[in-house]
Amino acid sequence: MKDFIYVNYGLKVNKIYNNYFFVGNDKVYIYKTLKNEKELEKLFNITNDMYTKRLLVDTFLINKNNKYYTKKDKENIVLLKVNDRDSKVTLKYLMKYIDFKLDIDEFDIIEYWKNTIDNIEELLVEYNKEHLLLQDSVNYFIGMSENAITLMDQYEKRISNDIAHNINYYNYSNESFNNPFNFIRLNKLYDISLYIKYNFYIDNIDYDEIYNILNSIDDEYDEAFLFSCLLYRNFYFDVVLKIIKEDEDDEKLKLFINKIKKYEELLSFCRQNLKKCKWLALINWLN
Numbered sequence: 001m002k003d004f005i006y007v008n009y010g011l012k013v014n015k016i017y018n019n020y021f022f023v024g025n026d027k028v029y030i031y032k033t034l035k036n037e038k039e040l041e042k043l044f045n046i047t048n049d050m051y052t053k054r055l056l057v058d059t060f061l062i063n064k065n066n067k068y069y070t071k072k073d074k075e076n077i078v079l080l081k082v083n084d085r086d087s088k089v090t091l092k093y094l095m096k097y098i099d100f101k102l103d104i105d106e107f108d109i110i111e112y113w114k115n116t117i118d119n120i121e122e123l124l125v126e127y128n129k130e131h132l133l134l135q136d137s138v139n140y141f142i143g144m145s146e147n148a149i150t151l152m153d154q155y156e157k158r159i160s161n162d163i164a165h166n167i168n169y170y171n172y173s174n175e176s177f178n179n180p181f182n183f184i185r186l187n188k189l190y191d192i193s194l195y196i197k198y199n200f201y202i203d204n205i206d207y208d209e210i211y212n213i214l215n216s217i218d219d220e221y222d223e224a225f226l227f228s229c230l231l232y233r234n235f236y237f238d239v240v241l242k243i244i245k246e247d248e249d250d251e252k253l254k255l256f257i258n259k260i261k262k263y264e265e266l267l268s269f270c271r272q273n274l275k276k277c278k279w280l281a282l283i284n285w286l287n
Contacts (some may be wrong), residue, residue, distance in 0.1 A: 001030065008063045008070045009079060025066035027082040028061065031181060032075045035131065040076065042103055043180040044068045046163075055096050057178040084172065087173045089198075091209065094177075094191050101161040109229075110152055116237055117142055123244050131243055134252040137257050138240065147283070148231035152226035154279050155221050162188040169235040170242070172198045189222055193229030200266060201235065201255060214273040223277035229232045230270060 002013045005021075011028075013021045020029045033040070043060075050057045060068040061079040085166070086201040124138065164186040167176050176182055184190075192213060199205050217223050236256045242248035271280045 004070075004077070005030075005079070008065075008077075009061060010064060024129065027085065029058070029080045029179070031078040031080060032072075032079060033069075033181070034075060037069070037076075039104065040069050040078065041080055042051060043113065043183065046100060046102060046183075047113055047180050050100055051083065053099070056098075058082055060182060080181075082178070084174050087175070089172065089174055089177060089195065091192075091213075093174065094195060097163045097191070098188055099238075101164055102163045102183060102185045103161070104183075104185050106159065107164070107166070107186045109186060109190065110149055112282060113145060113149055113232055116234075117145060120237060120240055120244075123241075131250050131274065133253050133257070134240060137236075137253060140260070141236045141256070145232045145237075148228040151224055151279055151283075152228040155224055158187075158221055160185065160187045162186060164188060164190040165194070167194060169198075169238040187222070187225050189217075189226040190229055192235075193226055196230065196266075197235055200263065203260065205266070210270070210271060214270060217274070218276075220276040220278070222272040224279060227267075227270060227274060227277065227280060230267060 001016055005011050005013050011023055013023075014029070015021065016154060019031070020027055022028070035043075047057045047059055051059050058080040061081055063070050064067055069078050071077075120138070121142070124135070162185070164184050165177050165182045166184045177191075196205075196210060196213075214226075217226065233256070236253070239248055239252050239256070243250055243252070271283060274280055
């Protein structure tokens with residue numbers, strides 16, 4: 001890969017760490033992708049637009065042929081320069097993404113949720129005796145997430161051109177948010193839900209900030225969308241999948257299990273301050 005980078009980009013690389021290297025102080029990621037030229041062009045254009053407007057997303061490096069990707073076998077190779085290595089994601093930073101729209105296929109969040117739950121249930125058939133803490137807690141979190149799917153299903157799907165991010169619990173950082181390969185086309189409130197959940201679990205929750213977020217929503221569908229995303233317990237499932245792959249210890253689940261009551265209090269607070277969505281009043285198990 002060092003020779004490939006030198007021949008195509010003219011960069012001398014001393015060492016490659018997994019999927020990235022350094023040029024001076026600049027960090028550069030190597031991505032092997034099956035995305036076609038049209039898909040990559042859309043990401044290239046949106047990241048250039050963002051960067052010129054002072055949103056420090058990762059930017060594509062141009063090769064010697066003045067292309068933003070390089071063919072290698074059946075894959076396209078992309079080099080992305082990291083322009084912001086701050087690990088803290090702020091609401092102010094997330095709100096900057098609202099100014100940009102994404103022209104790719106919309107992300108089917110309900111289908112993604114259903115597939116994740118189905119996958120975990122299938123995997124647990126073989127593993128439930130090995131992971132007792134997981135087995136004791138998983139039905140509760142799946143039940144919460146099925147409530148999320150049911151609530152979202154009450155509404156006719158609304159098309160959105162917003163930029164959101166497919167980020168998991170282990171990669172919640174500016175570096176991940178700025179990576180265009182994590183961009184998805186979805187309601188911007190998906191990112192807001194991740195922000196609320198992540199800060200809750202790192203004990204950085206600010207109820208005044210959440211109150212302001214909730215009261216800024218003036219649409220019934222958006223209220224239902226946000227609350228559904230809060231009900232869906234993706235961070236717990238991220239850890240579950242790591243445990244099943246034996247890359248994580250069961251004890252990590254205590255972060256989520258020990259905060260079940262507190263999280264329900266957060267949900268109750270949100271429900272009380274989301275007054276336009278008629279379906280929220282039917283969720284009486286939070287009382």
